[in-house]
Amino acid sequence: MTSWHSFDDEDWTYNDGSGTLFGHGGGIGDFAMSYAVDTSLGTMLNGRVSAEIRLTSPTGTGAGLVCRADLGWTFVAFHTVSPNPVDHTAVARFSVLQEGVLVPIAQLPEPITLSQGFNHFSLEFYSGRMRGEIRTGKREYELLATCPHVPFPGHVGLVKFYGATMMARSVTAERTLMPFVAPTVLERTRRSRDFAHDVFLCHASPDKPEVESLAERLRERGIRCWLDSGEIQFGDRLTQRIQEGLRGSRYVLPCISPNFPKSLWAQSEYGFVLNAELGGDTSRTVVPLMLADAESQQIPELLLDVRRVNTRNQVEFEEFIAFLLSH
Template structure:
């Protein structure tokens, strides 16, 4: 097992048939991780393993991908639930140079077996799918991660100094998107288009763009209409992206200042670059947009100019086709 590396240097032991994590960990969450260097850096792929987590309801462990040696990686893992009970919860989190950020959590209770449970983590471009298979049920968490995809190692992670035993680790690289539950032909999108915009452009969109969509019968996802007080913002945006056929970044001088907007379209754009055409990004150039305001990754995209009424009319026809 020389291909494995313990980043903490005192939290993992590697044998021929078993990997054991114990104690150790740094930071608030007492985190520790180990990477497999044999497969090298992987941009798109899958890691799966059988995990036996001690005190499985109040501690956490799981799998990681796109990891480096400097505490940057994406994780699919369990973590204690806010509620009391004989269960835990599944989560997708990001570590960026040691800074922890939970980006998506399942609302479903996860009941782990007392012995080994099969974990798997699939990742292709911005899309991530984690799965926990127990003797009673399969729990799944799918998310389009709003961060630019980067290559890295795959491996294991644990929290709170928990003990974990791992066996049957399987790693593979992939060149095609992981299998979807439904093919694109079978899928019915709830919205024709997801309106991706800077908050400073909201009045223009409400007054100028949305009325056109309404007149033409175009269904759209717009945060001011779909998100209300008390809603989990990230989760609602993710649902909107999943249910929309096209993503429309509204190009303006304000767009490049909006990190939320970049997060919304970046994952979809990355999937396109990797050959996944399930959703398509179509930029709309607003009136207050100069050429140097357009993000580099969107400059090569065929876009629609709002001030060109012929182009706008053709765009409406395209969305309805």
Template sequence: MSTWKTPESRGWSFTERLITGYGAGIGEFGSSYALDTGTGPLLNGRISANLRLIRNRGVGAGLVCRADDSWNFVAFYTAPEEADSPATFARFGVYNEGALTSVVNLDEPIVLGTGYNRFSLEFFSGQLRGEIKTKDGHYELLTTCVAQPFPGHAGLLRLYGTGLMATDVIVQRTTIPLTQEAVAAEPVATQYDFDVFLCHSGTDKDLVRLIAKAFAANDIRYWLDEEQLTYGDGVATKIADGLQRTRYVVPCISANLAKSGWARAEYNAILNAEFSGDTARIVIPLVLDESDAENVPILLRDKKRAFYANKTEFEHFLRFLTQRTPA
């Protein structure tokens, strides 16, 4: 019995040696995906496969990880800038209930071979590494994961109704970090430049400014977007750099936070690492108002949290940051 499945009723065929995908997908990008359930849900792992795209223009395909049946997953894939272009670009993107948000793409274009091209995707803690090997070259893309840190399945992705043939698909659970080359390519903070990274909804900006003022008065170094970002900056790149250089990530909990995709992405990347055993950075929720339980995201409810509205509690939090943050 095949361990592969798809949330769609048609469009994929599975045999022992060959997986094929065909026909139109759904949504703006004509997306369709299939998952290997044989290894069970993975939080950390690898998937690799030989992929052959039937057309050579206007096509897109790749690999997914941490996927569920409801169109939530992280994708490493190729897609062209223009539909009739033979060149394509390696990309990372996040699907949230079918809506695709682009995370990062490789600047160098790729011309895929007409035969099979080897794709691989590694995901460990908060880091992702994608690799493509064609007959003419080798391409690699690294990024920090911004998806919800739930375990999920690995699998294959098609875009634009692309016909796809896949062979030699390997899915592995892993408890070791990415390959040494990939780890070395990421900047490593030997000393933190910031004590606190403030994640918040823009609606709570005035209140967060008061919190930042209290941090400054207590010599607590903080990262706040409006002070770190300027015109022309790549927002995702600056945020990733700020997270890398900060000891504690503090989501400011309120009814508004659930509506802020950026704030969720920021603290989810660090939660993902914590769940994988990496405690170099820690998430500490700071509740802004009295409506505690109903607004605290499920993944943060087991964490001891601080309270801004309770001035005694907040003073304890300031003291903790002053005593515990690295010099």
């Protein structure tokens, strides 16, 4: 099947001429399940997959999309199932399959009625956030859920249940670098009015190259960073410019490293915010950022009970970026 991979080629056929994938029934386990992924797209941690899907089985059907799938029966799925096929209704679910065990995560409260022709399915996934949508021609259904399972990159593709026969066409997928639920215009306007910067990067001088690289990654994602190398010009009064940066930043990020405990400047910068917080000003928040060589014993005592972000953990770092963008 060209770049499509399935576990039983008798279950799936790909027509290169029409770009249509056919599911021929079959399947294994209690749910008579089978799935196929497009390996040409590589693996994705965050992205979107969509397809036009038509179920041709008269009863007991179910089908949908998968993401973060490996080749050993692990994936996240947004799909339909038909608990009562007599009245032609179905339910939409998020489910996780791990080591052959299928676990429902969330379900749309209302039943849906699929069109007899093709229905448009889409699945967006970003960190632990999931959004599924089905358009039937008559109306749209949307299901949002948090799914912390399967937090590693994987393939995207299609799944079917109960030995269903199906057709899928116009399968598309793309990687995304931004959360699919972006802040509203009002939220962005309020954020811009309250703070000139989203984050203030507090660091020791020997760590500047790593911190500058980190700031560039954040800026590429739309995070406004205050970093001394770009904000303090020749002739500026250092203390005044740093205080302006701290007052104008929503989050202060002490960049923890073996050098950090030796930097008096860095300690005074995050100390400014902690002192304000003790005085009742909670408009700013300190979030420790663990650099590549950081160890837990290098975290200042006043920050030991504060939730930190490890830049070496890509999933955690992506979740933090999503948090910044949504706040």
